[in-house]
Amino acid sequence: MPENLDLLLHARWVLPIDEKESVLEHHAVAIHGGRIVAVLPQDQARHRYHPARVVELPDHVLMPGLINTHAHAAMTLLKGIGDDLPLMRWLEEAIWPVEQRHVSESFVRDGTLLAAAEMLRGGITTCNDMYFFPGAAAEAFDRCGMRAVIGIVVVEAPTPWATDADEYFRKGLAERAQWRHAPLLGFSIAPHAPYSVSNASLERAASLAAELDCSLHVHIHETKHEIEQSLKQYGLRPLERFARLGLLGPNFLGVHCVHLEPHEIELLARHNCSVAHCPTSNMKLASGIAPVRAMQAAGVRVSLGTDGSASNNRLDLFGEMRQAALLAKVSTGDATVLPAYSVLRMATQEAADSIGLGNEVGSIEPGKAADLCAVDLSTLDMQPCYDPVSHLVYVADRQQVSHVWVGGESRLERGVLKLQIDNTELLAANRVWQTRIQ
Amino acid sequence: MPENLDLLLHARWVLPIDEKESVLEHHAVAIHGGRIVAVLPQDQARHRYHPARVVELPDHVLMPGLINTHAHAAMTLLKGIGDDLPLMRWLEEAIWPVEQRHVSESFVRDGTLLAAAEMLRGGITTCNDMYFFPGAAAEAFDRCGMRAVIGIVVVEAPTPWATDADEYFRKGLAERAQWRHAPLLGFSIAPHAPYSVSNASLERAASLAAELDCSLHVHIHETKHEIEQSLKQYGLRPLERFARLGLLGPNFLGVHCVHLEPHEIELLARHNCSVAHCPTSNMKLASGIAPVRAMQAAGVRVSLGTDGSASNNRLDLFGEMRQAALLAKVSTGDATVLPAYSVLRMATQEAADSIGLGNEVGSIEPGKAADLCAVDLSTLDMQPCYDPVSHLVYVADRQQVSHVWVGGESRLERGVLKLQIDNTELLAANRVWQTRIQ
Numbered sequence: 001m002p003e004n005l006d007l008l009l010h011a012r013w014v015l016p017i018d019e020k021e022s023v024l025e026h027h028a029v030a031i032h033g034g035r036i037v038a039v040l041p042q043d044q045a046r047h048r049y050h051p052a053r054v055v056e057l058p059d060h061v062l063m064p065g066l067i068n069t070h071a072h073a074a075m076t077l078l079k080g081i082g083d084d085l086p087l088m089r090w091l092e093e094a095i096w097p098v099e100q101r102h103v104s105e106s107f108v109r110d111g112t113l114l115a116a117a118e119m120l121r122g123g124i125t126t127c128n129d130m131y132f133f134p135g136a137a138a139e140a141f142d143r144c145g146m147r148a149v150i151g152i153v154v155v156e157a158p159t160p161w162a163t164d165a166d167e168y169f170r171k172g173l174a175e176r177a178q179w180r181h182a183p184l185l186g187f188s189i190a191p192h193a194p195y196s197v198s199n200a201s202l203e204r205a206a207s208l209a210a211e212l213d214c215s216l217h218v219h220i221h222e223t224k225h226e227i228e229q230s231l232k233q234y235g236l237r238p239l240e241r242f243a244r245l246g247l248l249g250p251n252f253l254g255v256h257c258v259h260l261e262p263h264e265i266e267l268l269a270r271h272n273c274s275v276a277h278c279p280t281s282n283m284k285l286a287s288g289i290a291p292v293r294a295m296q297a298a299g300v301r302v303s304l305g306t307d308g309s310a311s312n313n314r315l316d317l318f319g320e321m322r323q324a325a326l327l328a329k330v331s332t333g334d335a336t337v338l339p340a341y342s343v344l345r346m347a348t349q350e351a352a353d354s355i356g357l358g359n360e361v362g363s364i365e366p367g368k369a370a371d372l373c374a375v376d377l378s379t380l381d382m383q384p385c386y387d388p389v390s391h392l393v394y395v396a397d398r399q400q401v402s403h404v405w406v407g408g409e410s411r412l413e414r415g416v417l418k419l420q421i422d423n424t425e426l427l428a429a430n431r432v433w434q435t436r437i438q
Numbered sequence: 439m440p441e442n443l444d445l446l447l448h449a450r451w452v453l454p455i456d457e458k459e460s461v462l463e464h465h466a467v468a469i470h471g472g473r474i475v476a477v478l479p480q481d482q483a484r485h486r487y488h489p490a491r492v493v494e495l496p497d498h499v500l501m502p503g504l505i506n507t508h509a510h511a512a513m514t515l516l517k518g519i520g521d522d523l524p525l526m527r528w529l530e531e532a533i534w535p536v537e538q539r540h541v542s543e544s545f546v547r548d549g550t551l552l553a554a555a556e557m558l559r560g561g562i563t564t565c566n567d568m569y570f571f572p573g574a575a576a577e578a579f580d581r582c583g584m585r586a587v588i589g590i591v592v593v594e595a596p597t598p599w600a601t602d603a604d605e606y607f608r609k610g611l612a613e614r615a616q617w618r619h620a621p622l623l624g625f626s627i628a629p630h631a632p633y634s635v636s637n638a639s640l641e642r643a644a645s646l647a648a649e650l651d652c653s654l655h656v657h658i659h660e661t662k663h664e665i666e667q668s669l670k671q672y673g674l675r676p677l678e679r680f681a682r683l684g685l686l687g688p689n690f691l692g693v694h695c696v697h698l699e700p701h702e703i704e705l706l707a708r709h710n711c712s713v714a715h716c717p718t719s720n721m722k723l724a725s726g727i728a729p730v731r732a733m734q735a736a737g738v739r740v741s742l743g744t745d746g747s748a749s750n751n752r753l754d755l756f757g758e759m760r761q762a763a764l765l766a767k768v769s770t771g772d773a774t775v776l777p778a779y780s781v782l783r784m785a786t787q788e789a790a791d792s793i794g795l796g797n798e799v800g801s802i803e804p805g806k807a808a809d810l811c812a813v814d815l816s817t818l819d820m821q822p823c824y825d826p827v828s829h830l831v832y833v834a835d836r837q838q839v840s841h842v843w844v845g846g847e848s849r850l851e852r853g854v855l856k857l858q859i860d861n862t863e864l865l866a867a868n869r870v871w872q873t874r875i876q
Binding site: 076077079080081083084085086087090114117118121122280282283284285286287288289312313314315323325326327329330332333334335336337339340380381383384385386387390391394395397398399417423426427430433434437438 | 556720764767771773
């Protein structure tokens with residue numbers, strides 16, 4: 001007797017993301033109750049299951065949904081503001097003044113809705129976010145049916161969201177409590193950066209993260225300026241300061257880590273830390289090139305982030321995968337560094353491990369949530385295709401993503417978003433903000 | 439009385455590419471006999487003309503078609519072969535053996551057809567190409583209605599196309615004579631590279647180019663290895679050797695120019711040479727980062743090339759524009775280098791000037807050929823848009839290209855190719871080659 005099943009996906013190639021770097025041809029993925037129940041040859045699947053729905057993906061790669069480990073989703077409303085400026089001028093002259101004037105609960109909700117739609121369209125199923133009004137971000141991700149880890153941001157400066165560190169903690173934790181039953185949402189503690197958070201707040205962040213068993217999400221070692229400032233103010237480079245304050249550990253996700261000395265890479269590795277590499281943002285702001293090969297060689301877990309739309313200006317992990325591979329090659333002078341498969345791993349399983357979701361998502365294996373995306377390799381500019389792994393990194397655009405599922409629920413079908421909120425509503429909200437900000 | 443007109447395009451923004459960096463809102467471009475006859479406000483255009491056809495582009499940027507100044511179009515059939523290898527191993531172990539076995543007249547024709555379709559789909563209207571069987575390439579570009587300058591390649595080694603330099607010259611010139619009446623085609627003299635062409639052949643190339651008034655298209659200073667080899671063999675770095683042989687001049691287009699000493703940049707500037715910058719290829723092969731800012735500051739004309747699909751793996755100038763801007767910023771540590779508009783100029787007017795077509799294409803102005811592309815900024819992931827110039831470089835994908843015209847003839851309409859050859863035929867030919875090469 002065939003087993004009942006919610007959904008059966010037949011794909012030309014299935015890329016489970018495993019140790020063997022398997023590329024399974026003509027395989028099927030069986031999904032029930034939002035979870036993957038089996039990965040098996042298509043012929044066997046047809047005999048074993050009686051599926052409520054079958055999706056044929058005859059020219060497609062079926063792979064885990066991509067995981068964006070660093071974003072400020074709501075900043076999508078500030079896309080392209082202050083281009084061609086270095087980080088500190090960009091923040092001080094372009095971004096912060098606009099944020100002080102415009103950021104609000106509705107700004108964050110509308111901006112995050114737009115960002116979530118952009119990310120889902122491009123195969124991203126999980127976002128590790130950091131911004132103000134975390135409850136509004138939670139509402140937006142929940143409404144789009146996108147998995148997210150939302151940062152409880154902490155900064156010493158007043159913003160429209162909170163006035164001092166104590167209030168950032170208090171209000172953030174209250175939002176977390178309110179959203180604790182949302183199945184796709186989690187929270188992290190997100191002290192903004194070494195230059196914007198005090199020692200006391202950093203220590204409080206570390207102990208809270210330990211108590212709540214969640215990750216610490218922090219910008220660190222992004223620019224030389226940040227390091228010089230820290231040496232002046234604390235007599236220590238930021239990472240050493242963080243180490244002394246007890247922040248480093250397996251739940252620590254350091255964003256950027258562009259400027260690292262060898263002993264700092266060792267420090268990250270020894271504490272089993274993770275790093276979110278944001279190549280496009282680092283290039284656009286001229287921050288520098290993160291030593292990805294050296295970090296990986298030392299055993300540091302490295303994943304990929306888009307950063308916010310104001311410094312990128314795309315929430316596109318296909319772009320970041322290609323960029324990470326190219327940048328690692330040219331910066332080391334070694335074309336064999338970061339081959340295609342290792343980049344796919346950074347955007348999936350390594351990313352999941354970096355944000356505490358390694359057992360839940362990041363690969364296609366029985367028991368995990370069915371967060372998946374299908375990439376269509378049949379169009380003209382994908383031809384010829386000798387190796388689908390190479391094509392995913394070096395050829396495919398995010399527009400090749402044809403289908404997306406989160407927890408077994410369809411979010412994109414044949415390139416069309418299937419969200420609770422429709423495009424017309426998203427575009428209307430965007431127009432209001434664009435007029436106001438312009 | 440309104441004037442008769444073939445075609446009138448109404449666009450939200452027209453980007454003519456001029457000294458003032460104009461962005462014209464709600465303007466029209468009038469086209470007759472394949473040429474631009476006027477750029478004017480839409481209201482005026484409606485009164486002045488009686489057009490046979492009107493195209494409304496209400497959310498689009500209308501700009502000059504992009505110009506790819508370095509490609510090996512037919513190599514599209516080798517896309518993804520030998521990824522993650524450095525240049526010399528990539529050439530010697532992956533590319534050259536496959537080329538010796540498979541390259542033929544039909545390989546070049548079919549590969550160039552596929553490449554031309556990919557380029558036109560992505561807004562590229564002119565390709566400066568270099569490969570074997572130039573007649574087969576000419577046939578393919580002509581059939582697709584794409585403008586091209588086809589290199590008469592010269593190399594000392596035997597290939598399926600010719601056995602020695604003399605035969606390369608002779609056969610190439612014969613092809614040129616045969617295609618001399620094709621309105622969209624031109625030819626260049628293309629000695630392959632310093633390490634593959636003798637002094638005698640280089641001198642012959644230079645005098646031929648002068649005699650025929652065409653450009654010289656040559657790979658140069660791509661890798662450190664190439665320079666070391668030249669020092670060993672000739673006691674000179676390649677550029678100095680070329681200078682002594684009389685190759686440098688306004689018609690000289692040096693491809694790559696990754697490794698340059700300051701006096702070499704001066705040498706290029708003094709001779710009014712052009713450089714084709716191929717950022718993705720240089721990154722993927724770990725060749726290095728070309729000093730674009732320094733070259734431009736010295737007055738060297740720099741344009742953009744995709745290189746061949748085997749080292750990129752995309753023929754996508756939107757990708758190369760973004761990559762050039764990002765790479766220049768991170769490599770100089772200055773986020774203000776290569777702002778968006780200057781990159782657009784590199785991919786249009788500077789490119790046209792680099793290949794001898796500066797009076798024919800590269801900008802939208804009366805008298806020039808109507809080689810245009812329209813980019814749709816209305817989709818979700820293009821929102822919000824505060825500045826269309828920024829969006830073209832930092833946000834838009836080639837898939838946003840909705841319409842393309844070459845010499846006033848439509849080649850792409852609402853994202854669908856309008857070629858003499860249809861997609862089914864292109865895909866069928868590709869499948870034959872893929873099976874054979876695999």
